[in-house]
Amino acid sequence: MTDNLTLEDIARLAGVSRSTVSRVINEQESVSDEVRQRVRQVISETDFRPNQAARTLVTRRTYVIGLVIPRSTSTFFADPYFPRLTMGIAEACNRANYSLSLYLFHTEEDEKRLFPRITRKGLVDGIIIQATQAADVLFTQIAKSDVPYVVAGRPLNAPNVSYVDVDNVAGAHNAVRHLIRLGRRKIAHIAGPRDTTVGLDRIEGYCKALSESGLAIDENLTAECDFTEEGGYYSARRLLAQKPDAIFVGADMMAIGAMRAVREAGLRVPKDIAIVSFDDLPPATLSNPPLTTVRQPIRRLGLKLVETLLDIIENGPTPPRRVIFDTELVIRESCGERR
Amino acid sequence: MTDNLTLEDIARLAGVSRSTVSRVINEQESVSDEVRQRVRQVISETDFRPNQAARTLVTRRTYVIGLVIPRSTSTFFADPYFPRLTMGIAEACNRANYSLSLYLFHTEEDEKRLFPRITRKGLVDGIIIQATQAADVLFTQIAKSDVPYVVAGRPLNAPNVSYVDVDNVAGAHNAVRHLIRLGRRKIAHIAGPRDTTVGLDRIEGYCKALSESGLAIDENLTAECDFTEEGGYYSARRLLAQKPDAIFVGADMMAIGAMRAVREAGLRVPKDIAIVSFDDLPPATLSNPPLTTVRQPIRRLGLKLVETLLDIIENGPTPPRRVIFDTELVIRESCGERR
DNA sequence: GTGAAAGCGCTAACAG
């Protein structure tokens, strides 16, 4: 099937002009039913599909959106969060008839070399970019080009950008309040990196809940690490020295690690140490005991990200759009009962 | 930064012709150093990047490859397998300066509507498509278009296609032999779907190992299910009635489910039931006890898939390329010691 | 309602 058909060919076969075929393909009104039928017939017989590049060249629309995952999170593909988010984004793209280009950076060199390519014309109509520390450089670059973009998660040092995020402060606040309500008093926190808003916001919610209840905020009760299982494990080991009766962990994967450390220390969850975490991804259900955790509406996040980006593509970047989703505390067994 | 610069503009600014600028951009030799410098200067000052669509229109190259995940596997994004594979593919794309378009189908309707769009000209240079039952229809379609493609995993009913797969028969064979060597005699199997080669091949390896050792193949000792944790759980529950002393599970996620069932039945892994599974993904390490499992070189699979596709794009689809990777049995605790 | 013609921004002969 070596078909290199063009509009011209279809036009000839249907006995009309190229313009008419174009009109039929683009579903314009001003074509007589009879001609439209004939053209459609030829198109389906020949299995003709217009060349996308040619179309893009004149319309300035690629119908592609790019999803950029900066390097520090690319290892996070080990975390189920990003695949989930990607699914949501892909679903929205499918619906809107957009293609989704995935730019998964592994190294800083990747970013330096590849990112400028992405922002060239005729490649993507807009970009969804994951907020991370490494992303900050990219923000500057992307802002200089005039490619529309939206950030997944609140960026740290980027005013006036559009983003979609969850209310991490409220989620963390709620989680810790739950522990307090259950009678826990010495609550530790395994936090995400302090150079991300995710890390920072959850710390803020944690502190807020403590303060409200008149509990002291002890620096030694907070450990900072990346979002991995390993990180959670080692952080918990360190924190255990302080003999906390509960840990609020900033992500499910870290909570799995933390529980491993607790188990190894001969302590029991939730009896000796109650645990509440953040995300509600599959590992939360499968762990033993299952995790009480703050659920993020990841799929909706993905859908909204695309919706927002398309809005920006259509109507320009100002004013910045900001969408914050609520979270929901899912109570399972790792937090135990009221004491 | 509303730049709508074209080659022509750069040419004017540098005092040369459009062709010369094009030559500089495409790194052709035949340009004097002096001119090259001046042009480069202007390009960097203006931050000019050539329009990709225009380029594609004439070169017939998009430098985009598509990754198609048919519907039945799209839920598998819950499984860490696909994210991992995607990472490998993305890494290879980055290296080769290709963009990666992700087509994640959720429904049959997605496939019907979207797939024809993908195979149009000027959108992608080639496609990597995941082998599944649902993919069979797509194979027919893609074969009709002349878009180069390669299959991830061996497809069931598609002769003459190029694919990259692991040796599932040998991997399963090896896994089951290990159980036999450890003294297990009544070995059950939780298999993947029989309408996929993954499911079928692993069953074949399982049976082969049994036969070789003179063990009877009992149909009641094999349960078939999808690749989910839930599936593994319910299959194990059923199989437990037969009182096996070992289970070879066709995927880590199913093994996690199977272990849950075993635990609930008051049995212990590996003492009462030894378990060996397939994949070696993070859940295998994190489970309790950690899983003995057949490691797949997923990242290499991804890299090879891209390499093969680029080869096909360059040199045509014939002869079909077939690459089979070896697997490796990773021994942890779920299989226990020799009895 | 339909066709002719111009042009999107680039590459690639072909001259010189």
Place this chain on the structure above:
DNA sequence: CTGTTAGCGCTTTCAC
């Protein structure tokens, strides 16, 4: 070594 010219396949005025 460099410039001129002719398209790539489509959309989009502008006539009729």
